[in-house]
Amino acid sequence: MAKLFHVYNIIPPLWLEEEAAATFCGIFGFICREIIGIFADMDPRVDNLDRGKVYLSDFPSGSGYRNFIHYAQIMNSGRFARYDYGNRKNKDHYGQKGDPPLYDLNAIKVPTALIGGQLDKLGDVQDVDWLYDTIKDTAPVVFYHQYYLGHASFAIAKDMSWFEVDVVYLLNQ
Incomplete structure (x- = not known):
């Protein structure tokens, strides 16, 4: 279909669509909460849904x-x-x-931090565990933690202290 219609960018980022999504989520927050729950997070209650409308204005972002x-x-x-x-x-x-x-993945030799979400539907616990098991003998895994967060939660969680405590600390090493 893409070749037939010469459409190679799916859901391209457009300002009007982003504004429409932000406005829609501002009015119908419960629907946006369900959208996040269906596609990304097992429990959107951990998310700050006031920020959710900002997140959804770019979700899903354009991609080939x-x-x-x-x-x-x-x-x-x-x-x-x-x-x-x-x-x-x-x-x-x-x-x-x-x-x-x-x-x-055994070619990865750089220090690696693995940060996963126990509520993440897209990069779930099993995926992160599999990646850890795959690279732990060849890449120095300097940090490995599964937070009680979903996929969107890493950007819009109510409690973002994990970022300052763990990620900023890692970046300063």
């Missing part, structure tokens, strides 16, 4: 259609692999037929 296809490929295959162009085109892109290559 291939990003969404790639996310679906990863979820459906259960493999953290590069974009799948199909058997024949994978040969052109990656030099191999069949499945695209996995990302080589």
Whole structure:
């Protein structure tokens, strides 16, 4: 469809749409709370929904259609692999037929902080635990913590003390 209609940017960021979303959420906050709950957070009550309208004015932000296809490929295959162009085109892109290559997470050698949310629907606890288990022997994991937050909560939680206490501390190291 994207090629047929030459539409490659899904939900492009537009000022009018951002203002409309912010106004809508200002009036119908309960609907925006449900939207955050459906897509990102298991418990939006931990979020400051006065800031939620600001968050939703950029959510979901514009992205290329291939990003969404790639996310679906990863979820459906259960493999953290590069974009799948199909058997024949994978040969052109990656030099191999069949499945695209996995990302080589063992190549990560820099100090890494893993911060997850116990209420996050997009990067859930299992994903963060899997990443930790995958890189812990090759990358120095300097910090690893799961907060009682959802995906949006990292930007709009009522209690943002974790940021000052942990993230600012890490950045100052």
